[in-house]
Amino acid sequence: MLQQTTPLTAEKPQEWRAEFRATLALAWPLILTNLTMSLIGATDVLMVGWLGPTQLAASSLGFNLSMLLAIFGMGLVTGASPLMASEIGRRAHSVRDIRRTFRQALWLVAMLSVPMLLILWNTGAILLLLGQDAGLAALAQDYIRAYMWSIPLFLATLVFRNFLAALERPMWSLVVGVVGVLGNILFNYALIFGHFGMPALGVVGAGVGSVLTNAMMLMLMVIVVYRHRRFRRYHLLGRWWRSDWPRFFQMTRIGTPIAVSHAFEAGVFSAAVVLMGWISTAAVAAHAVALQLASLTFMVPMGLAQAATVRVGIGHGRGDAAHIRRAGWTSFAMGTGFMALMALLMLAIPGTLTGFFIDRSNPANAEVAELAVGFLIVAALFQIADGAQVVGAGMLRGLHDTFVPMLFALFGYWVIGIGVGAWLAFERDWGGVGIWTGLATGLGIVAVLMLTRWMQRARLGLLPVAAPLRQGASLPI
Numbered sequence: 484m485l486q487q488t489t490p491l492t493a494e495k496p497q498e499w500r501a502e503f504r505a506t507l508a509l510a511w512p513l514i515l516t517n518l519t520m521s522l523i524g525a526t527d528v529l530m531v532g533w534l535g536p537t538q539l540a541a542s543s544l545g546f547n548l549s550m551l552l553a554i555f556g557m558g559l560v561t562g563a564s565p566l567m568a569s570e571i572g573r574r575a576h577s578v579r580d581i582r583r584t585f586r587q588a589l590w591l592v593a594m595l596s597v598p599m600l601l602i603l604w605n606t607g608a609i610l611l612l613l614g615q616d617a618g619l620a621a622l623a624q625d626y627i628r629a630y631m632w633s634i635p636l637f638l639a640t641l642v643f644r645n646f647l648a649a650l651e652r653p654m655w656s657l658v659v660g661v662v663g664v665l666g667n668i669l670f671n672y673a674l675i676f677g678h679f680g681m682p683a684l685g686v687v688g689a690g691v692g693s694v695l696t697n698a699m700m701l702m703l704m705v706i707v708v709y710r711h712r713r714f715r716r717y718h719l720l721g722r723w724w725r726s727d728w729p730r731f732f733q734m735t736r737i738g739t740p741i742a743v744s745h746a747f748e749a750g751v752f753s754a755a756v757v758l759m760g761w762i763s764t765a766a767v768a769a770h771a772v773a774l775q776l777a778s779l780t781f782m783v784p785m786g787l788a789q790a791a792t793v794r795v796g797i798g799h800g801r802g803d804a805a806h807i808r809r810a811g812w813t814s815f816a817m818g819t820g821f822m823a824l825m826a827l828l829m830l831a832i833p834g835t836l837t838g839f840f841i842d843r844s845n846p847a848n849a850e851v852a853e854l855a856v857g858f859l860i861v862a863a864l865f866q867i868a869d870g871a872q873v874v875g876a877g878m879l880r881g882l883h884d885t886f887v888p889m890l891f892a893l894f895g896y897w898v899i900g901i902g903v904g905a906w907l908a909f910e911r912d913w914g915g916v917g918i919w920t921g922l923a924t925g926l927g928i929v930a931v932l933m934l935t936r937w938m939q940r941a942r943l944g945l946l947p948v949a950a951p952l953r954q955g956a957s958l959p960i
Contacts, residue, residue, distance in 0.1 A: 499809055506787070506813045509793060511786075512654045513648060514785075516657045516786070518783075521781075521782045524546075524775070525779065526668055526671060527689045529839075540764050542689065543767055543768070543771035545623030546630070547752065549630060549631060551749045555743075556638045557641060557742070561738060562736075563646075565799075566737065569796045572798065572799060585642060586725070587730045600635075607624030614757070628690070629687045629693075630689070643701075643704035646717075646719065648790075649793055651793065655707045662699070663700045667692055674687075737883055737885055740886045740888070741889075743889050744889045744892040747896045755922060759918065765851045769851045769854035769858055770858060770915060773837070776859060780822065780825040783825075784821065784869070785873055791811060793881070799947065815934075819867050822866040822869060822871075833863075834852075857916050865927060869930075898925075899924055899925040900922050900925025904918040908921075
């Protein structure tokens, strides 16, 4: 039963301050861990960009296709997070139930890997079907056939990260992520350019470096959970081969809409790359630069969304409506506040920011640099909406509410985002700026829908069965 719902004004300020501290303590390692993951991708873009615009455009095409599949897998695996958080809310020292969810998440990774790898092996043919340049498609395939083996390793590592986050012990994920960034820099430097006695493999070297980086990170995660006394009592990998179909299907029921939502969002940006390819190679390269910068800022609200899922999920397991309310709104305020600051920064110094990824002094890069600045200015305009929609999704996820948010994503990203973007780009001759304007519009629509559903959560029956309200008490917002 939920604790009796009381008006928002009846809650004590110290309860909100305590929630802020708890959310911040959980979120900042998650944020920095997400940043390390983004920095690994940014390192690839940076170093491949030194090879030239053609290599950057080809790797961007291949990487976006691979990330569409990887993000779908991330969503399915994320279904384990609210299950583990709710269980901890019900029973703080639960072991067996947590282990059940963890093991079935690994089963899911194994099942997903085979079709993903088969699809990615044919990257070149897929890009040709999408109307991309034959030379870029061939180079992208060379890159992906090396890179794709990192995806199962990454998803398995994510299962460990979800476990640590549910226990509100994300610091080890951060440590492993930092090691991953440093390792990726070293591997890329050696394999892309041929240092330390290694062959100069170009874009293929970036793919091989990603495989080595993710293998190292997974190995470190296994060492942490088996050597640390706080985690080894769970025996997470003991008898991992045993099936548990009820838990498997419970997790996939929650995770599948998350995966589809993630795929819709990632697919929009992958489709944007395809549309950019119809415009010019310079537009593809500029899009890659602007998207990397937008992705870096996105890691902060993404981490807050993960924290919201855990904190709301704990309240859901306890049946505590006040806890759910505080956890959700605290994460939301922190996420949108940060993105407002990032929007101001992008508007203030767009040229300086894009200059980190491409040599603006090189005349050969002039067109790419100019386009990237234009794209980034538009990206600044949707920062708040982007933060609001991802944190809103995390809040609802903590309530195990994933299906309707999936429909919001379909409508906002594809009907509005791609529809408006393609119309502006090709019918109104806005070019790449039109595509980015469409993306901004779609994100704004999704943010409004997510927030509206959260505010209506009690009326929509998203909370556990509640005790009757006291006379005169208000419904929670």
